[in-house]
Amino acid sequence: MSSIKKSVSKLFLATVGMFLFGFALVPIYDVFCEITGLNGKVTGPTFSEYEDIGNREIKITFTTTNNNGMPWFFDSDRSQMKVKTGEQNLMSYVFTNTTDKPMIAQAIPSVSPGKGAQYFHKTECFCFEQQYLEPGESISIPLKFVIDPDLPEDISSLALGYTLFDITKDQMTKQASN
């Protein structure tokens, strides 16, 4: 009965295919979010210069949050600023390890409204870098950004939020399993 064998092998392949598809959902989701700005996701450092810089004034709010149980001090220099579209802007953030142990942290950004995320271009940032700090050490890191002049008319203010995560333990397991 080779027709049975044929059915079984087709179905087995379909199973394997769907298992892989499950994993493919991860990059598909990321690309989808990047294109649509869904979830307020922002991309890493990009460089852009605009000829027509427009002259709209946009209010930017900066928020910083510590994730559950993250003891560091983490804040931006100012909590608000007004910027012109198309112009380079600078903001800096202070990280202080207030504990007596060396720690690794990572700050994850998010822009709202989500629709505006793709118009928030960071030209230099710490978005996907991990911060290692000795006990009591403090550092200030700059963030350079440009607001795209194509930002839809109905958006007059944007908020950039950073959440700081303690990833010391994860980094340890990663090293241990390597």
Added chain:
Amino acid sequence: MSAVIEGHHDDHHHGPAKGITRWLYTTNHKDIGSLYLWFSFIMLFIGGAMAMVIRAELFEPGSQIVSPEFYNQMVTNHGLIMVFGVIMPAFVGLANWLIPMQIGAPDMALPRLNNLSFWILPAAFGVLLATFFMEGGAPNFGWTFYAPLSTEYAPPTVTYFIFAVHIMGASSIMGSINVITTILNMRAPGMTLMKMPLFVWSWLITAYLLIAVMPVLAGAVTMMLMDIHFGTSFFKAGGGGDPVLFQHIFWFFGHPEVYIMILPAFGIVSHIIETFSRKPIFGYDSMVYAIASIALLSFVVWAHHMFTVGMPIAGELFFMYSTMLIAIPTGVKVFNWLSTMFKGSLTFETPMLFAIAFVALFTIGGLSGLMLAIAPADFQYHDTYFVVAHFHYVLVPGALFSIIAAVYYWLPKWTGYMYDEFMGKTHFWLSFVSVNLTFFPMHFVGLAGMPRRIPDYAMQFADYNMIVSVGAFLFGLSQLLFLYVVLKAIFYGKKATGQVWEGAQGLEWTLDSPPAYHTFETPPNLEAGEAKG
């Protein structure tokens, strides 16, 4: 034909082996069907006991019987057991018993795989239940196991949970491969696809759904495993991952999964209604197309479980309309059942009572589903008892009632003995009253804002919750009566005829009751006119 059941030649012409090894080594579809059904029955009482703990805690406001931690474990394991340990295995058991007999095949296409798919199930649930006795306690993150609750904040037993889910998934996938292979290759000559009984159709489509989504679930738990133990960041925001991604992957599996738990019920109810209306089903073709289109649509509606995560408006609209679209083929089925009964010569034996209750109460669940599908309204209903009311209406008087109806309907065929009709009807009326007593008031407290999955509640919900708990205890007790009726039939029942029910159509009714250990070793002659079921 006999080459089909390879390695099975030797015991073709004698009955089952004796003793426990009969059940351990069996490759007979009837034995395996019984194993699945008994397994599901036992799990029904285990999962039911957990529900009793939940309702005892919620009998009054305040925290009295169990700790909040244990309450969470109860809610989680009740859900997991009912979905993966009761409804799904019961349907697989019915598939094993009925599909070969309904299509005129001697057995399932892959009998040994069949044995394996069953026996790994008790192992999976053994592992899951063992976590109650381990440090950190059983899984406590809900049956939907959202990350990071199930990863960063999970008890250490989550690894056993992941292992158990993998095994359950493997069992379902192997079962589905078997079902599809059997249906596609082993139908009696002359039984074309559009002549297959509706139960067979519903299972064919269900099996495809399972093959499409169980591997995705396996992928999701594998990602969890890697996040927990190997330092990856699929769902860890701190490492650049995204917890919302978990919800997308879970519900890509989860929504088709809820249809996996209802499509076979549609098949069962169709058979019972036509038998006791003494009329062929109204609109057979449209029934098949309705099942197929429900299955296809179920892949594009998953985010209706996630309206509140912060989707762009276009997404909200897409998922809202696609969800509402499912109501159309579902409505077609309901109207076909009603039309079948219309002007039929109806009688109301126990299976018919459960089937009619299914149609009425499942429809209530469908209507509350439509309310939940309205995205702006769902912001209020989401994560309240209204959702709990919705899915219990489709799953308890829906899926579970269809299984109970199937047991009453085919039990005389399987065992050769009739059940006690009076006791069956008593079981029905007790279940019918108590199921509504339990789940209807949940709509009211849900709309009033009572959150789900919390062991305590505000004073104003007290009266309704007491009614719900009383209903739940009554429903639990009624199922003990069900066990009694089944056992009484097996041990003291009157002999059943081969036909059993006057109006029953279909190949299984041409066999003796109980059927011989091996049936249809030579395919039946369909030209004699008994094909459609």
